[in-house]
Amino acid sequence: MPEVLQPEELEREVRAYLEDKLGVSGLGREDALISSGLVDSGNLVRLATHIERRAGVSIPDRDIDADHFDSIAMIVDYVSSKLRAGSR
Amino acid sequence: MSRDPLDRARTLTDALEALVEQRPDAEALVFVDRREGERSLKLRDLWERARSVQSGLTARGLRPGEVVVLVLPTSPELIAVYFGAVLAGGIPAMLSTRSHRVSDASVFTSRVAHVVANSAPHSVVCEADTASLLGQHATGLSSTLLLQPGPLQEAGSLATPVRCDPERIATMQYSSGTTGTPKGVRVSHRAVLNNLRSMRAAFELTESDVAVNWIPLFHDMGLFGAFLLPLLCGCKTVLIPTMDFMRDPAIWLRAFDTYRGTFAWAPHLAYALCARRLADEDLEGLDLSSWRIAVNASEPALASTLRDFCERMAKYGFARETMCPGWGLAEATVFATLQSPRQAPRSEVIDREALVREETARPTAGEGVSVVSIGVPIPDCTIEIRDARRRPLPERHVGKVWLRSNALFSDYHGDEERTKRVLVDGWLDTGDRGYLADGELFFVARDKDLILIGGEKYVPDDVEAVINGVPGVRAGCAVAFGVLNAERGTEELAAVVETRVEGDELSRLADDIRAAVSRSIGLGIRHLHLVPPGGIEKTTSGKLSRTGTRNRYPEVFGAGDAA
Numbered sequence: 001m002p003e004v005l006q007p008e009e010l011e012r013e014v015r016a017y018l019e020d021k022l023g024v025s026g027l028g029r030e031d032a033l034i035s036s037g038l039v040d041s042g043n044l045v046r047l048a049t050h051i052e053r054r055a056g057v058s059i060p061d062r063d064i065d066a067d068h069f070d071s072i073a074m075i076v077d078y079v080s081s082k083l084r085a086g087s088r
Numbered sequence: 089m090s091r092d093p094l095d096r097a098r099t100l101t102d103a104l105e106a107l108v109e110q111r112p113d114a115e116a117l118v119f120v121d122r123r124e125g126e127r128s129l130k131l132r133d134l135w136e137r138a139r140s141v142q143s144g145l146t147a148r149g150l151r152p153g154e155v156v157v158l159v160l161p162t163s164p165e166l167i168a169v170y171f172g173a174v175l176a177g178g179i180p181a182m183l184s185t186r187s188h189r190v191s192d193a194s195v196f197t198s199r200v201a202h203v204v205a206n207s208a209p210h211s212v213v214c215e216a217d218t219a220s221l222l223g224q225h226a227t228g229l230s231s232t233l234l235l236q237p238g239p240l241q242e243a244g245s246l247a248t249p250v251r252c253d254p255e256r257i258a259t260m261q262y263s264s265g266t267t268g269t270p271k272g273v274r275v276s277h278r279a280v281l282n283n284l285r286s287m288r289a290a291f292e293l294t295e296s297d298v299a300v301n302w303i304p305l306f307h308d309m310g311l312f313g314a315f316l317l318p319l320l321c322g323c324k325t326v327l328i329p330t331m332d333f334m335r336d337p338a339i340w341l342r343a344f345d346t347y348r349g350t351f352a353w354a355p356h357l358a359y360a361l362c363a364r365r366l367a368d369e370d371l372e373g374l375d376l377s378s379w380r381i382a383v384n385a386s387e388p389a390l391a392s393t394l395r396d397f398c399e400r401m402a403k404y405g406f407a408r409e410t411m412c413p414g415w416g417l418a419e420a421t422v423f424a425t426l427q428s429p430r431q432a433p434r435s436e437v438i439d440r441e442a443l444v445r446e447e448t449a450r451p452t453a454g455e456g457v458s459v460v461s462i463g464v465p466i467p468d469c470t471i472e473i474r475d476a477r478r479r480p481l482p483e484r485h486v487g488k489v490w491l492r493s494n495a496l497f498s499d500y501h502g503d504e505e506r507t508k509r510v511l512v513d514g515w516l517d518t519g520d521r522g523y524l525a526d527g528e529l530f531f532v533a534r535d536k537d538l539i540l541i542g543g544e545k546y547v548p549d550d551v552e553a554v555i556n557g558v559p560g561v562r563a564g565c566a567v568a569f570g571v572l573n574a575e576r577g578t579e580e581l582a583a584v585v586e587t588r589v590e591g592d593e594l595s596r597l598a599d600d601i602r603a604a605v606s607r608s609i610g611l612g613i614r615h616l617h618l619v620p621p622g623g624i625e626k627t628t629s630g631k632l633s634r635t636g637t638r639n640r641y642p643e644v645f646g647a648g649d650a651a
Contacts, residue, residue, distance in 0.1 A: 021365060035602035037581060037612030042334050042361070042542060049335040061331050062186075062217070066606060 004083060005055045010076045017050050029073040034066045044069055051075065057082040094285060094320050098254045099277040100174050103320045105249065108135040116319060118326045119164060120343050122336055129164050134171070137164070137241055141172020142249065144240035148211065148233065152177025152250050155209035155260060159183045159200060159218050162305055162329045165237035167315070169213050170305075172240070174258065177250030181207060181260040181272065182306035185218060192607045197225035199270075203262055204232055206270050207501060211235050254278040260501060261308050261418045263545055272501030273308075273418040282468060283312065283421035283495035288321050290426050290466035291351060291381055295322040298378075300349035302333030302340050307543070309386055312422040313353045337361055338370035341404075345374045351381040355543030356389050359411075360577025363397040377405030381429045385414040386543040388531055389460045391435040393577045398432075408432040415462040415531065419516055421495040425471065425529050427463035434461040434528070447486040449523045449530065461528045469493040472515070473524055486523045486532050491516045539570035541611065542578050546570075548634060554608045555585055560597045562586040565624055567634045571615055571645050580614035581605075582645055584637050586621050594618055617644050 005013065011029070018024045024038050033039040039047065048064045051057075057079060068078045093110060097103035107116075112132035119127045145156065156173040158180055160166040166182075173180040183203060186196040200222060204212065211233035214222070219234045258277040262270050287293075301314035305327075318325040326347050333340050341362065343349065359382070384394070398408045411433050416423035427433060437458050442450040449459070465471050472480050473487040481487045492515045499507040510517045522531045539546040551568035555561055565586035570579030583605075589597050602613050625636030638645050 032599070032602065032606075032612075035599075035606035035612050037602070037614030040541070040580075040612065041610065042357075045331065045334045046337075046365075061335075066192075 005079075007076050007080050010051070010055065010079055011072060013051065013054050014047070014072050014075055017047055021046070027072060029076075030071050032070055033072075034070050047075075051079055055079050055083065093322070094281070094288065097281055097320075099252060099256075100171075100258050100280060100316070100320075101249045101251070103281065104135070104138070104171060104174075107131060107320060107322060111322065114322070116322075116325055117164070117167060118324065118347065119162070120326060120328050120332075120339065120346075122332045122339055127164065129167070134164075134167065137168035138171035138175055139246045139249075140241045141169050141237075142175035143246050144242070145172060145176045145178060145211070145235075146247060148235065150176050150178050150210045152252065153179065153256070155179045155181055155207045157181050157183060157200070157203060157207065157209045157212040158306075159185055159212060159214040160237065161185050161331070162302075162327050165241075166305060168241060169237050175249040177252055177256075178210065179257050179260050179274075181209070181262060182311060183262060184304060184306050185214075186221065193221055194225045195608055195610060197222050197229075201228045202270050203272075204229060207260065207272055213237055213240065252277070254281075255498075257498060259311065261311070262306075263418065271503070271506070274498045274501055275418075275421050275495075276498050279421050279495040279497065280312065280316070282493075283423060284317050284320060286466045286468045286493070286495065287313070287317050287423050291429065293318070293321045293323060293351075297321070297323040297350045297380070298326065298347050299323055299351050300326040300328075300340065300343045300347055301352050301354075302328035302330055303353055303355070303543075304330045307386075308416075308418040308422040309353050309355075309543075313383070318351075333358075338366055341366075341371065341374055341376065344376055344379055348378040350378055351383070352379070353383040353385065355386040355578075356384055356393060357387065357542045357576070357578040359384060359397040360390075360393045360575075363393060363400050364575070364577075371404060374404040376401055377407075379406055379410050381412050382410050383412050383414050383426065384433075385416060385423075385462075387540045387578060389413045389433075389462070390574055390577065391433070391458050391460050392574060394433045394435075394460065413460050413462045415520075415529065417518055417520075419497045419510065419518070420469070420491055420493055421497070423466060424469045424491055424493065425463040425465050427461055427528075435459060436461075436525075436530070443486065443532070449484045449486060449525065449532075459530045459532065462522075462531050463529065464527050465529075468495070471524065471529055473522065478512070481523075483524050483526075486521060489518045489520045489522050489529070491518055539568065539581060540579055541570065541581065546581075546609065546611065551581065551583065551605060551609055551611075554605050555583060555601055558597070558600050558604050560587055560589045560593070561601065562588060562621055565621070565632070567624055567632050567637050568613075569634045569638055571638075573614075581611045582615035582617075582638070583613050584617045584619060584624055584641065586623050587618055588621065589618075615645060617641060 048059050052059045093106035108131045114131050115128040116131045117129040156178045170180050213235045254277045257274045258280045261273040299318035303310040305311050412427045414426040437456040439450040439452040439456050442448050470492045472490045474490050475487050521533045548568040552566045555566040568583045571582045573580050625633045627633050
């Protein structure tokens with residue numbers, strides 16, 4: 001069972017993925033990931049799946065969209081609320 | 089004779105029925121997904137489910153020749169409803185579910201509405217969540233019958249399958265990508281079966297082959313290549329939902345190992361992804377030595393990606409000859425050329441000057457343009473390279489690729505003009521450009537007016553229309569095009585937009601443009617260049633030139649296309 005990730009760790013996890021896998025670094029927390037073309041739909045679902053594994057939450061397909069994943073801040077909020085809701 | 093079912097069949101119904109009679113207990117279909125694991129379906133069960141759907145559709149008023157739109161993920165339900173519609177004499181048309189997009193829900197629903205308006209279907213078959221989405225957002229669907237696959241399969245009395253003439257339409261394909269005018273490509277039973285037989289011969293398929301695929305079945309490559317070809321040839325047909333592959337690409341390779349897979353189809357992007365993005369631990373212990381044919385089609389292949397994939401997978405038993413670039417299009421049912429499964433992928437470097445100035449492909453030992461062979465025509469296909477006046481060109485001259493085969497489409501639904509433009513004297517104008525050398529087709533450029541991202545086609549006009557609707561953009565002064573990212577193995581969206589806005593306002597305008605395109609098209613603009621009036625290249629007749637504009641800014645978009 002993975003340990004519960006704190007928001008700061010989550011953010012580091014997301015940034016590390018963006019940098020390692022997509023070569024994107026130096027983003028602001030609010031910078032758009034999807035509309036900027038930095039992250040396409042394929043990379044988006046893989047990012048979500050990576051976070052799912054690391055954070056131990058279940059992220060359904062229908063939530064992987066621009067309403068939940070368009071910035072680092074949004075991803076951290078979404079996953080944190082999942083963790084708080086205890087859907088582990 | 090093992091090949092009888094497909095050889096004797098005159099319609100898809102014949103082919104399935106004969107196969108079921110021959111091997112009712114064969115576990116022909118296997119569905120693998122990341123949460124539920126494996127589900128298999130015997131031919132006998134598939135037949136019963138399809139018969140039930142047939143009766144269910146007929147009981148709800150479907151008449152032969154009417155269209156049934158399918159919006160379902162890869163699943164036993166999709167397969168049952170597809171065949172059920174065929175057995176009832178209907179014309180199935182598959183569309184993508186919403187999970188393939190990152191755009192607004194309204195983009196998905198308006199696409200379904202466009203197709204419904206174009207095809208006037210008997211019904212749309214979808215899951216409950218899709219039905220409620222369509223109910224909320226889509227206008228123009230109020231009078232359309234929405235059916236769910238579950239109840240459809242609970243029919244009482246079964247009717248005899250409808251027998252039809254082989255020239256009747258078997259399936260309608262809607263080109264993928266954006267929301268613009270949908271183009272319904274209609275293919276007959278005869279064409280589909282002919283193309284399946286040609287592919288079977290080219291791939292040398294036998295009943296011991298095993299197909300393992302994740303590509304979506306709403307594309308021609310998925311429907312005909314990943315589903316109907318292996319199934320009707322008596323091969324085990326393993327299908328993985330596309331979303332599961334996107335979330336965990338290694339699931340595809342693991343299934344090859346588990347089922348001793350022998351062939352697959354995928355766009356170039358998927359091979360690039362597996363070559364460069366998978367972690368070593370995802371591949372540990374894999375045995376890919378049973379894999380015989382990896383068709384690489386639907387977007388131009390790069391020699392560098394083929395090499396990287398083959399090198400990385402070599403230690404898991406993947407042979408170089410397995411990688412087979414190929415080419416085809418929905419207007420020829422699906423497939424037309426394939427590089428031989430007995431040789432490693434072939435590419436050559438040609439002289440850039442000769443290509444640009446004389447439109448000839450002259451091999452060079454120095455720097456030049458690297459071109460991958462997409463193989464030789466499969467049986468019953470003939471390729472000709474022609475000039476703009478439709479005169480045949482000799483070898484190594486670049487021109488338009490024309491195709492003749494016994495699997496050409498019947499028409500674009502309700503668009504006779506468009507059909508006549510591409511079907512001329514029994515030949516198909518494919519719109520792609522290439523050359524022949526020693527009988528092999530080399531691809532140089534596709535129709536310039538398409539953007540190809542991950543095997544999906546996008547029409548630049550649609551992107552431009554969205555940009556033109558953003559306040560601050562100089563009306564009618566936006567061009568969109570694709571820029572190749574060799575590392576990712578696919579194109580990225582780029583745009584040049586004229587504006588009078590200056591200074592700090594520029595970055596806000598850029599955000600507005602990106603947001604509008606992302607919402608409406610489901611794509612981010614990777615390269616956006618805002619320029620003052622006059623920054624877009626125009627032709628002498630005043631039309632915007634996408635290629636000219638792109639080439640004007642090499643510092644932004646890199647060196648332009650050679651051809």
